[in-house]
Structures are given as structure tokens and as C-alpha cells.
Amino acid sequence: MDVAAAKAIGAGIAVIALAGVGIGIGNIFSSLVASVARNPSARDQVFGLGILGFALTEAVALFALLIAFLILFA
Amino acid sequence: MAATEPSIDALGQFRLATGFGPLGHSVNFTNSNEIMVAGSAVVLALLYFGMRPRAVIPGRLQSLAEMSYEFLYSMCVDQIGPEGRKFFPFIFTLFFFILMGNLIGLFPYFFTYTSHIAVTAALSVMVIVIVTVVALSIHKWHFFTYFFPPGAPKLLAPLIVPVEVISYLSRPVSLSIRLFANMVAGHVMFEVFASFMFMLVAGLGAFGYIAALGPLAINVILIGFELLVAFLQAYVFAILTCIYLHDAVHLH
Numbered sequence: 367m368d369v370a371a372a373k374a375i376g377a378g379i380a381v382i383a384l385a386g387v388g389i390g391i392g393n394i395f396s397s398l399v400a401s402v403a404r405n406p407s408a409r410d411q412v413f414g415l416g417i418l419g420f421a422l423t424e425a426v427a428l429f430a431l432l433i434a435f436l437i438l439f440a
Numbered sequence: 441m442a443a444t445e446p447s448i449d450a451l452g453q454f455r456l457a458t459g460f461g462p463l464g465h466s467v468n469f470t471n472s473n474e475i476m477v478a479g480s481a482v483v484l485a486l487l488y489f490g491m492r493p494r495a496v497i498p499g500r501l502q503s504l505a506e507m508s509y510e511f512l513y514s515m516c517v518d519q520i521g522p523e524g525r526k527f528f529p530f531i532f533t534l535f536f537f538i539l540m541g542n543l544i545g546l547f548p549y550f551f552t553y554t555s556h557i558a559v560t561a562a563l564s565v566m567v568i569v570i571v572t573v574v575a576l577s578i579h580k581w582h583f584f585t586y587f588f589p590p591g592a593p594k595l596l597a598p599l600i601v602p603v604e605v606i607s608y609l610s611r612p613v614s615l616s617i618r619l620f621a622n623m624v625a626g627h628v629m630f631e632v633f634a635s636f637m638f639m640l641v642a643g644l645g646a647f648g649y650i651a652a653l654g655p656l657a658i659n660v661i662l663i664g665f666e667l668l669v670a671f672l673q674a675y676v677f678a679i680l681t682c683i684y685l686h687d688a689v690h691l692h
Contacts, residue, residue: 439450
């Protein structure tokens with residue numbers, strides 16, 4: 367197989383991880399909406415936690431993206 | 441692909457260069473260090489000029505300085521407890537050093553020092569060493585019970601202890617790679633979409649200028665997103681340091 371083609375395929379496979387991250391971030395925000403709807407007075411505390419969870423989950427997406435970039439450009 | 445055709449040089453923006461002529465060259469003072477000094481100077485100037493009026497009703501700059509102080513102070517006390525006041529200067533410095541690296545890096549032609557794993561790894565190793573020293577100085581040898589939660593069956597010790605030790609030692613790794621990966625991925629995306637503009641113009645000619653508005657619009661949106669990420673990553677780094685310090689002060 368051509369090396370350039372293999373690189374493109376590899377980068378494509380590397381970002382499959384984003385599917386899981388999408389599910390994870392969706393989960394975080396659905397729980398955030400549900401908990402704020404149940405107890406609106408807890409909004410300030412819960413929002414910070416939600417954003418923290420978002421940032422930690424998004425980091426996983428960026429690990430995958432970084433691997434894809436390394437395969438493509440490095 | 442011909443040599444004259446524009447190509448994507450995604451990682452070239454992270455290359456180091458020495459600054460300040462031959463003097464900087466002799467001591468390896470790089471553009472990364474220049475931005476570090478500049479970022480620290482910006483924070484010092486913000487706090488000095490912000491707090492100089494000492495007005496009862498704060499102006500814009502004083503509000504910014506007071507808000508950032510209160511934001512980080514409440515984060516320390518909420519996360520660590522009353523003992524958190526001792527660590528507030530450390531968390532404040534850490535947060536603003538990372539925030540300035542992320543924000544200054546968003547300006548064109550400015551270097552992002554948090555995009556180098558050497559910088560983020562040094563910061564996170566410093567955090568973990570400080571956390572361990574704090575835990576050892578407070579709890580002495582009792583600190584090592586941290587790796588075996590109380591109440592767990594003794595039979596599981598050979599399984600639990602290695603897992604806890606590995607999770608403790610993987611903290612600096614995840615802390616440094618998270619910040620580094622966020623910054624690199626964001627800046628590579630800028631570079632990739634900016635390269636698309638040149639490729640469209642080179643490939644399509646006059647029509648390419650209209651088509652290039654697409655990647656430009658994406659880059660404008662990305663800048664907004666990266667502003668959020670720049671703040672969020674500094675916040676996450678600081679709050680995780682607080683959580684680790686809480687573990688060090690209270691054990692479990």
C-alpha cells in the first residue's frame with residue numbers, strides 16, 4: 367500500500383475515538399440539564415462541575431485528534 | 441504535488457527560535473521564554489495598576505483584578521477547605537501563568553509556550569512534587585495509607601495498592617498531556633484551515649477568493665472556541681491541582 371494512503375487511513379481510524387467523546391459530552395450536558403431542571407437553585411455548583419467534566423472529556427477527543435495530526439504531519 | 445503549491449506545515453508554528461540576538465543565543469533565550477516573561481509582566485501590570493486606585497467603587501481594571509482574586513480564592517477554599525488559604529498564592533500564580541500562555545498564543549505571530557510538552561510537563565511535575573511534599577510533611581509515614589483505602593478487604597491489597605500507585609503517578613502525565621494536547625490541537629486546526637484558504641486561491645484563481653471565505657469563517661468561529669478552551673484549560677489545571685492538594689491535606 368502507498369504510504370501516503372496508509373497515513374490518511376490511519377488518521378481516519380485514529381479519530382474514531384471521537385464517537386465515544388461525543389456520547390460522553392452529550393451525557394454530561396443531558397445530566398446537567400436534567401439536574402438543573404430538578405433543582406434550579408443548585409445551578410451554580412452543578413454548572414462548574416459540568417464544565418469540568420466537559421473539559422476532561424474533551425481532552426480525550428484532543429488526544430485522538432493529536433494522534434491523527436501526528437500521523438498526518440509529523 | 442509541485443513544490444510551488446502551498447502545503448500544510450502544521451507543526452512549523454511550534455518551532456523554537458532564539459531571541460535577543462547573540463546574547464540570547466549564548467544563553468538559549470528562546471521566543472518561548474520571551475512570551476513567558478511578557479505574560480508574567482502583563483499579570484503583574486494588571487494587578488499593580490488595577491489595585492493602585494484602591495477605590496471603594498472599583499473601575500474596570502480594578503474589578504478585573506478583584507474578580508480574578510476572588511474567583512481563585514473561593515476555588516481554593518471550596519476545594520481544599522480552610523487550609524486552602526496557604527496554597528492560594530501558588531494556585532493563583534499557576535493559573536495566571538497558564539492562562540497568559542494560552543491567551544497570548546492566540547494572537548497571530550505570538551508563540552504559545554503551553555504548546556510545548558517540556559513546559560507543561562515541568563509545571564505538572566512541580567505540582568505533583570509539591571503535593572507529595574505537603575502530604576508527607578503533614579501526615580509523615582501515615583501518608584502511605586493513602587494507597588490503601590480504609591475498610592477494603594486485606595486480601596485485595598496486592599491488587600489495590602499497585603492500581604492506586606499507578607493512578608497517583610499517572611496524574612502528572614495526564615495533567616501535562618491534557619494542556620499540551622489542547623493547545624497543539626487548537627493551533628494545528630487554525631493552521632490547517634488557514635492553509636485551505638491558500639490552497640483554494642492557488643487552485644481556483646479568482647473564484648478561490650470567494651471559496652476561501654468558508655475556511656475563514658470556520659477560523660473566526662474557532663478563535664471564539666479557542667478563547668473558551670484557553671480559559672477552561674487554565675481553570676482545569678488549577679482546579680485539579682486544588683483537588684490533588686485536598687487529597688494531600690485530608691488523605692482520602
